[in-house]
Amino acid sequence: xxxxxxxxxxxxxxxxxxxxxxxxxxxxxxxxxxxxxxxxxxxxxxxxxxxxxxxxxxxxxxxxxxxxxxxxxxxxxxxxxxxxxxxxxxxxxxxxxxxxxxxxxxxxxxxxxxxxxxxxxxxxxxxxxxxxxxxxxxxxxxxxxxxxxxxxxxxxxxxxxxxxxxxxxxxxxxxxxxxxxxxxxxxxxxxxxxxxxxxxxxxxxxxxxxxxxxxxxxxxxxxxxxxxxxxxxxxxxxxxxxxxxxxxxxxxxxxxxxxxxxxxxxxxxxxxxxxxxxxxxxxxxxxxxxxxxxxxxxxxxxxxxxxxxxxxxxxxxxxxxxxxxxxxxxxxxxxxxxxxxxxxxxxxxxxxxxxxxxxxxxxxxxxxxxxxxxxxxxxxxxxxxxxxxxxxxxxxxxxxxxxxxxxxxxxxxxxxx
Amino acid sequence: xxxxxxxxxxxxxxxxxxxxxxxxxxxxxxxxxxxxxxxxxxxxxxxxxxxxxxxxxxxxxxxxxxxxxxxxxxxxxxxxxxxxxxxxxxxxxxxxxxxxxxxxxxxxxxxxxxxxxxxxxxxxxxxxxxxxxxxxxxxxxxxxxxxxxxxxxxxxxxxxxxxxxxxxxxxxxxxxxxxxxxxxxxxxxxxxxxxxxxxxxxxxxxxxxxxxxxxxxxxxxxxxxxxxxxxxxxxxxxxxxx
Numbered sequence: 001x002x003x004x005x006x007x008x009x010x011x012x013x014x015x016x017x018x019x020x021x022x023x024x025x026x027x028x029x030x031x032x033x034x035x036x037x038x039x040x041x042x043x044x045x046x047x048x049x050x051x052x053x054x055x056x057x058x059x060x061x062x063x064x065x066x067x068x069x070x071x072x073x074x075x076x077x078x079x080x081x082x083x084x085x086x087x088x089x090x091x092x093x094x095x096x097x098x099x100x101x102x103x104x105x106x107x108x109x110x111x112x113x114x115x116x117x118x119x120x121x122x123x124x125x126x127x128x129x130x131x132x133x134x135x136x137x138x139x140x141x142x143x144x145x146x147x148x149x150x151x152x153x154x155x156x157x158x159x160x161x162x163x164x165x166x167x168x169x170x171x172x173x174x175x176x177x178x179x180x181x182x183x184x185x186x187x188x189x190x191x192x193x194x195x196x197x198x199x200x201x202x203x204x205x206x207x208x209x210x211x212x213x214x215x216x217x218x219x220x221x222x223x224x225x226x227x228x229x230x231x232x233x234x235x236x237x238x239x240x241x242x243x244x245x246x247x248x249x250x251x252x253x254x255x256x257x258x259x260x261x262x263x264x265x266x267x268x269x270x271x272x273x274x275x276x277x278x279x280x281x282x283x284x285x286x287x288x289x290x291x292x293x294x295x296x297x298x299x300x301x302x303x304x305x306x307x308x309x310x311x312x313x314x315x316x317x318x319x320x321x322x323x324x325x326x327x328x329x330x331x332x333x334x335x336x337x338x339x340x341x342x343x344x345x346x347x348x349x350x351x352x353x354x355x356x357x358x359x360x361x362x363x364x365x366x367x368x369x370x371x372x373x374x375x376x377x378x379x380x381x382x383x384x385x386x387x388x389x390x391x392x393x394x395x396x397x398x399x400x401x402x403x404x405x406x407x408x409x410x411x412x413x414x415x416x417x
Numbered sequence: 418x419x420x421x422x423x424x425x426x427x428x429x430x431x432x433x434x435x436x437x438x439x440x441x442x443x444x445x446x447x448x449x450x451x452x453x454x455x456x457x458x459x460x461x462x463x464x465x466x467x468x469x470x471x472x473x474x475x476x477x478x479x480x481x482x483x484x485x486x487x488x489x490x491x492x493x494x495x496x497x498x499x500x501x502x503x504x505x506x507x508x509x510x511x512x513x514x515x516x517x518x519x520x521x522x523x524x525x526x527x528x529x530x531x532x533x534x535x536x537x538x539x540x541x542x543x544x545x546x547x548x549x550x551x552x553x554x555x556x557x558x559x560x561x562x563x564x565x566x567x568x569x570x571x572x573x574x575x576x577x578x579x580x581x582x583x584x585x586x587x588x589x590x591x592x593x594x595x596x597x598x599x600x601x602x603x604x605x606x607x608x609x610x611x612x613x614x615x616x617x618x619x620x621x622x623x624x625x626x627x628x629x630x631x632x633x634x635x636x637x638x639x640x641x642x643x644x645x646x647x648x649x650x651x652x653x654x655x656x657x658x659x
Contacts, residue, residue, distance in 0.1 A: 029492035155645035187650040381471035416493035
């Protein structure tokens, strides 16, 4: 927080200093947003004893104030956030989601600072989003936080090359998005098709290369695809079997890290939109870095073994509960299973009345689990309201059925000014 | 024999009619754009049942070759951009900062006013014929029936009324793909920097009752952005955000 707040402060003070000859004015728009989540625990969750030590099932609320715009040549997105979780103290933070400057002229352009670097063409999964690494399919997520970087960009009318030095002072950090890396991105337009290419090198994943396409095949139909191959990856997995009881009771060893050689990610999808305001998005993807169905079965079995140790003389309950809680970090994977399909039926009021609705069905092709989301929105001049419901289910050993939550209700109110 | 001669005469006359219509549309366009490469700042006010429902601000950069870049300036839409290159469209939403290729249908289902403010010329996109002369609110007008020459236009057919005296746009009937009358447009002319220009376009919705949109042209300036600004990958840059 301190580094990003400093960046924002520096940008603002730079603007206020009057040293910016051309346009030293603050030009900001503001938005305030309240988001509430009512989360429901699964009463029969196998992870039950460890859940009080996790954030599963805790209702959440956050109040955000967002300023977006420019201070002289500095582009800013700053968020002040007060968030609370059931049973925990409320926390406040100030985040400079973006604070960067674009400069240069003609074909060669430059960017310095912290900026959102999303990429790729998909909705539910974005294999070549190797810099921002955006978590997809969240309900009313907060604004993304950018990546500090330096970039050289070269543009022609139909193509672009971008060389990015991300997190310049970092080597390997806890989260992959915070790792130092170099990336080369390419874009070119070929008739009705966009082509995207990326190559990134970092100490964690070594070389990652990928490509994506988006094509307008018909006035109502868009088709897209994306593919990534990594030199290596790391993922969490349950303990290798046979697991020793001592390991099962050690929270810091509840999961192991597995190294993968040459994992691949692939997405295929399309969107069909009709004049009445309805659209249907269909996507299917493979993520070679996600947990396998066998991983979830193993985790469920190991959790049962941990639970069986409760009350055993000489085994502290705290160790059992702590291990169970730590093992739920497997649910933090970007995709819970390797092969998934998403269908999204959405409607936007063609009469511009401000109403919209969507029904999402995410299905694991690997273990039969599913996540279903129904949402509605209404937008007026400056006000936007959102509300929705999400449910998880599936076969007993499927990842979504094992998820300690049955689902959640969410709602949001935002006001722009 | 007489009919053959008539048909031949009609065929010979056709290019002249077509050329006339293009010339008329170019004259009409000169009341909307001061230069083929321009920046136009626009305020759109949408009224429902006579009450102001919402206000939207846009900066539109147009360039020959059917290129338009719309920068959304309203607080609720800040950071959003739309690029139109002929029949191809891209959208950047502030939440994810990546250019998304969208279909013509997705563009039509977006805020309708985007299409109304981004399309600043008829001559490049339409062709048709002069149907005759009529009086519109007491103004002698040429009645033109013009059709879009490409798929991506917001209105595939327009019946356009141009003042006979100076070719200024007076009124237009805008039809959607099903050939239903969608909107009626009326143009207000004012003097801006010594030049007569359209200062306001009022659109009365005929598909949804009680809906009216006012498009106010706040400022126009000559601005020729270089080609890279019309590259979809360039949309994520903030060079035009002021």
